[in-house]
Amino acid sequence: MxxxxxxxxxxxxxxxxxxxxxxxxxxxxxxxxxxxxxxxxxxxxxxxxxxxxxxxxxxxxxxxxxxxxxxxxxxxxxxxxxxxxxxxxxxxxxxxxxxxxxxxxxxxxxxxxxxxxxxxxxxxxxxxxxxxxxxxxxxxxxxxxxHPLQALTDAITISEHKKKDKPKVVLSWAPHVKALPHAVANSFTQAMQKMDVDFVITNPEGYDLSPDIVGDTPIIHNQEEALKDADFVYVKNWSSYEDYGKVVNTEPSWMITKEKLGDAKFMHCLPVRRNVIVEDAVLDSDSSIVIQQANxxxxxxxxxxxxxxxxx
Amino acid sequence: MxxxxxxxxxxxxxxxxxxxxxxxxxxxxxxxxxxxxxxxxxxxxxxxxxxxxxxxxxxxxxxxxxxxxxxxxxxxxxxxxxxxxxxxxxxxxxxxxxxxxxxxxxxxxxxxxxxxxxxxxxxxxxxxxxxxxxxxxxxxxxxxxxHPLQALTDAITISEHKKKDKPKVVLSWAPHVKALPHAVANSFTQAMQKMDVDFVITNPEGYDLSPDIVGDTPIIHNQEEALKDADFVYVKNWSSYEDYGKVVNTEPSWMITKEKLGDAKFMHCLPVRRNVIVEDAVLDSDSSIVIQQANxxxxxxxxxxxxxxxxx
Amino acid sequence: MxxxxxxxxxxxxxxxxxxxxxxxxxxxxxxxxxxxxxxxxxxxxxxxxxxxxxxxxxxxxxxxxxxxxxxxxxxxxxxxxxxxxxxxxxxxxxxxxxxxxxxxxxxxxxxxxxxxxxxxxxxxxxxxxxxxxxxxxxxxxxxxxxHPLQALTDAITISEHKKKDKPKVVLSWAPHVKALPHAVANSFTQAMQKMDVDFVITNPEGYDLSPDIVGDTPIIHNQEEALKDADFVYVKNWSSYEDYGKVVNTEPSWMITKEKLGDAKFMHCLPVRRNVIVEDAVLDSDSSIVIQQANxxxxxxxxxxxxxxxxx
Structure with a gap:
């Protein structure tokens, strides 16, 4: 290399x-x-x-x-x-x-x-x-x-924390106040596609990532359905790809809560806006592995x- | 520790x-x-x-x-x-x-x-x-x-330069154009209270430091009286504590001069505004130990x- | 030293x-x-x-x-x-x-x-x-x-690339959008005066460097004449010294082109504005030694x- x-x-x-x-x-x-x-x-x-x-x-x-x-x-x-x-x-x-x-x-x-x-x-x-x-x-x-250094980090972290051979990993969009890049979501998607995981993406309509990145990965527009039986929930905001760089939705109902997370582990690349992307109760619990991830x-x-x- | x-x-x-x-x-x-x-x-x-x-x-x-x-x-x-x-x-x-x-x-x-x-x-x-x-x-x-790194520095410097077992140390307020923090004055006061020195503070009325910091240390509002027989004069501006963060006095007569200093050593944490806090004649003389202090x-x-x- | x-x-x-x-x-x-x-x-x-x-x-x-x-x-x-x-x-x-x-x-x-x-x-x-x-x-x-670190660099670079004992070195002014210092031109001139080179300066009228720097070095106001038979052409903009710090001329005809350069090597301290100071064809050719110079x-x-x- x-x-x-x-x-x-x-x-x-x-x-x-x-x-x-x-x-x-x-x-x-x-x-x-x-x-x-x-x-x-x-x-x-x-x-x-x-x-x-x-x-x-x-x-x-x-x-x-x-x-x-x-x-x-x-x-x-x-x-x-x-x-x-x-x-x-x-x-x-x-x-x-x-x-x-x-x-x-x-x-x-x-x-x-x-x-x-x-x-x-x-x-x-x-x-x-x-x-x-x-x-x-x-x-x-x-x-x-x-952001391939982040995606390699994420792959290492999932490998360390997984409790089954083929865990279910969900990449979930979450709301944010300003337009953010697609880089983290793109590279995470590509990394998961290389790993032996059951991987799905969930985001509101209008927020699908580039088809060239997504490939065969399922995109589910119903967050609840996507999160079902998840082992890892990777949360990230990104701006619209279709209506490029626009914030077309700031729907607070997409924020990740402890209830939504269930038994899954919460991941995020950081910095994360508390109570916008994810509620305090998640970050302050053992379900969050963001600090280990950053390490x-x-x-x-x-x-x-x-x-x-x-x-x- | x-x-x-x-x-x-x-x-x-x-x-x-x-x-x-x-x-x-x-x-x-x-x-x-x-x-x-x-x-x-x-x-x-x-x-x-x-x-x-x-x-x-x-x-x-x-x-x-x-x-x-x-x-x-x-x-x-x-x-x-x-x-x-x-x-x-x-x-x-x-x-x-x-x-x-x-x-x-x-x-x-x-x-x-x-x-x-x-x-x-x-x-x-x-x-x-x-x-x-x-x-x-x-x-x-x-x-x-x-600012405890500064206060430890100051204690070392006084110990190095003292010529008697229990020197008289005066912390004197001096005028400044803008509102400055109390941090240096606070920590210096606390350090002097731990040392075997004869310590007094002098400042105009309205500029007394927090009573929690000052404790039993005498505050003398007459600078001339306070400076009498001083071995070390530590000069610093701070904003009002009572009328919090305000500049309630810029009285130039509180500037330190060679005449006021007498045989004492001049100390300051730096940066210092020349001819506002202290006149050139002090800083440019052997009475000033600010460079040794910074070292x-x-x-x-x-x-x-x-x-x-x-x-x- | x-x-x-x-x-x-x-x-x-x-x-x-x-x-x-x-x-x-x-x-x-x-x-x-x-x-x-x-x-x-x-x-x-x-x-x-x-x-x-x-x-x-x-x-x-x-x-x-x-x-x-x-x-x-x-x-x-x-x-x-x-x-x-x-x-x-x-x-x-x-x-x-x-x-x-x-x-x-x-x-x-x-x-x-x-x-x-x-x-x-x-x-x-x-x-x-x-x-x-x-x-x-x-x-x-x-x-x-x-800028004596730059001038020492330039002297080393000319020594490395010269193909005759006493090469002809031309310092040529070139146009620029804003007022630039004289530092590089001054130190380069002083370095060349210490070396065994045939050195001339060329610039438009109104752009002569300080006489204290130029000394006996010829200043030729006709760029074409100055560049004749050059082995090294050192290009740099500077503002007027006489009408101090002013941009009195932005004549694009003084830009260095491949044609003007002929067989000479092109030098510049960088950063250089392409197609203002010098055309791409020069920088992208083997005639340019700016990267080796920067090294x-x-x-x-x-x-x-x-x-x-x-x-x-």
């Missing part, structure tokens, strides 16, 4: 999960692997878990992390081909990516979608430009349409970095 | 001072103590000395510091219990503190008061929420009502981190 | 170039030289290459870099002597520089010019204040009138830090 930009860069998800669990037991075992190597973390958008856990993962491998908030610390980056750059962008990605590649052994990038321009977002303009112009391996720390962010990132370093 | 959130976490200030002085002589002696451990520094507010000296202290112990400006790098954190989070905050402290605890071995937090809501500030909402929901030790890098920030922080690491 | 604040701090540019080339071959050879020492990088302005390459250089020497965006992370710094600080600045450089010197073994500073106050800019107020009040070595990461930023910075550490 050279880059880790999509869940499809995982060749065998089950062996990756086992390797991540092993790393978690002895996180400092590979301290020499990344010694004197640098991970550049470039943030075009805000981050808490990804920012900290990816640095921690790098440190566990002996690497030196260097963090940069691109817009605040530097300036606007141009992605258009052939642009006459007399506007607000001061450096072209062709130069930026090639240059940063010379200071960092691996580059990790976070760049959210516009949520206004579907074609641009689906082209993964920023991520693919880095992939094209960087000369070193690239890690996706959440792009316009995917696995370190080992998912560490596994990805380890595989890249071993392949270098 | 698990946490260091208040000057009261110091069991024996004299033995701490001696240990800090020893650390200062051989700062790299304990390089293995923090090896492969991470200190997360979370700033809700600006910082220069604390930011740099606490990182330096961590590095002197072999730790990896990770810095995050919470608002700029991530998003608004919610502290209210039971809040329906459909406003400007995107993550609850319950999740944030628990999650960060999994990436960092020690968490250090800076969070200033509102200066508009006395009850909220005195409840130490942010600091206590981290204490409650974090699962790792917590260090106070200045909270709503206290001790490293060893105060290093001692605190060392004690936490040893206790872990 | 104690400080590196100007190209004139280089005693023998040819030996420095050779030493930098040697470092580039074995960048980790001096990992013990900076062990447990700290480089403080203070940014008053945005930075990408300097930010990353200087951190990388420090890491290659075993140093711990600590980065601070002064305005965003802390507060306004006062540089005026005797100022009554009741305005927007909260800390005087006298304290700031002296304090930071106690936490860092070397301080590196970036501070751009006002471009409105020539006298202030030429006094190098920020850089010289740090030099005066800091007690540790200082590195200029681009100041009001100079040398690491080794220029590493050489400077190494010399400072060895001298300490």
């Amino acid at each position: 050279k880059h880790y930009t999509s869940i499809h860069d995982i060749d065998d998800i089950n062996s990756w999960i086992e390797e991540a669990k092993a790393l978690k037991l002895t996180p400092l075992k590979h301290l020499e692997l990344g010694r004197n190597k640098t991970l550049g973390l470039l943030f075009f958008n805000s981050s808490l878990r990804t920012r900290l856990s990816t640095q921690k993962a790098a440190l566990n491998l002996g690497m030196n992390p260097i963090v940069m908030n691109v817009s605040g610390d530097a300036w606007g980056i141009e992605f258009g081909d052939g642009t006459v750059m007399n506007g607000n962008t001061a450096e072209h990605i062709k130069e930026a990516a090639a240059v940063v590649s010379q200071y960092c052994d691996i580059i990790a990038v976070r760049a959210f979608p516009t949520l206004t321009d579907k074609v641009k977002d689906e082209s993964e303009e920023v991520l693919n430009a880095f992939k094209k112009y960087a000369s070193v391996p690239l890690v996706n720390m959440e792009s316009a349409t995917g 696995n962010r370190t080992y998912a990132a560490q596994l990805v970095l380890k595989k890249i370093l071993e392949n270098a | 698990k946490h260091y959130t208040s000057i009261h976490d110091i069991d024996d200030i004299n033995s701490w001072i001696e240990e800090a002085k020893a650390l200062k002589l051989t700062p790299l002696k304990h390089l293995e103590l923090g090896r492969n451990k991470t200190l997360g520094l979370l700033f809700f507010n600006s910082s220069l000395r604390t930011r740099l000296s606490t990182q330096k202290a961590a590095l002197n112990l072999g730790m990896n510091p990770i810095v995050m400006n919470v608002s700029g790098d991530a998003w608004g954190i919610e502290f209210g219990d039971g809040t329906v989070m459909n406003g400007n905050t995107a993550e609850h402290i319950k999740e944030a503190a628990a999650v960060v605890s999994q990436y960092c071995d020690i968490i250090a937090v800076r969070a200033f008061p509102t200066l508009t809501d006395k009850v909220k500030d005195e409840s130490e909402e942010v600091l206590n929420a981290f204490k409650k929901y974090a699962s790792v030790p917590l260090v106070n890098m200045e909270s709503a009502t206290g 001790n920030r490293t060893y105060a922080a290093q001692l605190v981190l060392k004690k936490i690491l040893e206790n872990a | 104690k400080h590196y604040t100007s190209i004139h701090d280089i005693d023998d540019i040819n030996s420095w170039i050779e030493e930098a080339k040697a470092l580039k071959l074995t960048p980790l050879k001096h990992l013990e030289l900076g062990r447990n020492k700290t480089l403080g990088l203070l940014f008053f302005n945005s930075s990408l290459r300097t930010r990353l390459s200087t951190q990388k250089a420090a890491l290659n020497l075993g140093m711990n870099p600590i980065v601070m965006n002064v305005s965003g992370d802390a507060w306004g710094i006062e540089f005026g002597d005797g100022t009554v600080m009741n305005g927007n600045t909260a800390e005087h450089i006298k304290e700031a520089a002296a304090v930071v010197s106690q936490y860092c073994d070397i301080i590196a500073v970036r501070a751009f010019p006002t471009l409105t106050d020539k006298v202030k800019d030429e006094s190098e107020e920020v850089l010289n204040a740090f030099k005066k009040y800091a007690s540790v070595p200082l590195v200029n990461m681009e100041s009001a009138t100079g 040398n930023r690491t080794y220029a910075a590493q050489l400077v830090l190494k010399k400072i550490l060895e001298n300490a």
Whole structure:
């Protein structure tokens, strides 16, 4: 594996999960692997878990992390081909990516979608430009349409907490005050499709994810029906894909409650808005495994970095 | 000691001072103590000395510091219990503190008061929420009502520079253009109350600190009288406690001058506004020990981190 | 050498170039030289290459870099002597520089010019204040009138790519949408004056650099004539020096094209605005050595830090 930009860069998800669990037991075992190597973390958008856990993962491998908030610390980056750059962008990605590649052994990038321009977002303009112009391996720390570090984390967490060979996993939409990306839902869906789970998606009409992502996965528009006998309920808001980037429904009845959850485990990528996405009673109970899930962010990132370093 | 959130976490200030002085002589002696451990520094507010000296202290112990400006790098954190989070905050402290605890071995937090809501500030909402929901030790890098790393620094500095067994120490209010917190004055007062010094506070009427902090310490409203025969004059502005957070007096006659200082040493936590708080002639003379004082920030922080690491 | 604040701090540019080339071959050879020492990088302005390459250089020497965006992370710094600080600045450089010197073994500073106050800019107020009040070595990461780390980089790059003993080097002004500093052009000019090259400057009338910098170097106002038989064309925009800080000409005919360049190598410090300063056809061809040039930023910075550490 050279880059880790999509869940499809995982060749065998089950062996990756086992390797991540092993790393978690002895996180400092590979301290020499990344010694004197640098991970550049470039943030075009805000981050808490990804920012900290990816640095921690790098440190566990002996690497030196260097963090940069691109817009605040530097300036606007141009992605258009052939642009006459007399506007607000001061450096072209062709130069930026090639240059940063010379200071960092691996580059990790976070760049959210516009949520206004579907074609641009689906082209993964920023991520693919880095992939094209960087000369070193690239890690996706959440792009316009995917968040594969989160999805690997989720797969590890389900594997750790499952009590039957083939658990039922439900991805449920929940209401939110503003338009959110599809990245987490997309990558989670793709990860579940690779695992031996009984997987369904539930969301209100008008909120179906991209058909290219959903594939054969059932979408059930009745949340109650979908949640029946669930072992894991993964909750997330996303904006409309069809009416791209719009909030077409904020129906509070889709909020997850303790009653709806039943005996299932509650998962969420965080940050989560309490009493909007899910009621306090769920998050404050043992049914919630969001903290354990967030802990696995370190080992998912560490596994990805380890595989890249071993392949270098 | 698990946490260091208040000057009261110091069991024996004299033995701490001696240990800090020893650390200062051989700062790299304990390089293995923090090896492969991470200190997360979370700033809700600006910082220069604390930011740099606490990182330096961590590095002197072999730790990896990770810095995050919470608002700029991530998003608004919610502290209210039971809040329906459909406003400007995107993550609850319950999740944030628990999650960060999994990436960092020690968490250090800076969070200033509102200066508009006395009850909220005195409840130490942010600091206590981290204490409650974090699962790792917590260090106070200045909270709503206290700055115990600064106060420990000040105690070390007075011990180093004193020329008699029981020096006279005066905490003097000085004028400032905007409303400032009580944190430094509070913690300094508490530290002096633990030391063998002759301690008095002087400030204009209307500026008395909280009676809970002041206790038996004399408050003298006549600055000239208070400064008489002082060995150390610790100068600081603070806003009114009674008329909470208000600037009720900007009387320039309270500025510290070389004449007023006499043979005493001048101390200030910095940053200090020249010719507002104190005249140039003081800061530019040998009577000022503010630079030596700032240097001790490293060893105060290093001692605190060392004690936490040893206790872990 | 104690400080590196100007190209004139280089005693023998040819030996420095050779030493930098040697470092580039074995960048980790001096990992013990900076062990447990700290480089403080203070940014008053945005930075990408300097930010990353200087951190990388420090890491290659075993140093711990600590980065601070002064305005965003802390507060306004006062540089005026005797100022009554009741305005927007909260800390005087006298304290700031002296304090930071106690936490860092070397301080590196970036501070751009006002471009409105020539006298202030030429006094190098920020850089010289740090030099005066800091007690540790200082590195200029681009100041009001100079960028000596860039110029050393440029000298190394020309030495690596030259195909004759005394190549012809042309510094050409190019159009830009906003007023830019003279720092890069100034330091490049000074570096070329120290090297065995045939050096000329070309710019439109009204854009001559400071006579104190230009000295005997020919300024040719006809770009075509100047570029004739060039081996290296170093392109850069700068604002007017005479009509200080003004954009008096945005003549697009001064943009560098493949045709104009001929067989010469194209150099630029980056960031570069494509199709404003230079056309895509140049940057996307083998004639451009801007990426190789940016790579040398690491080794220029590493050489400077190494010399400072060895001298300490």
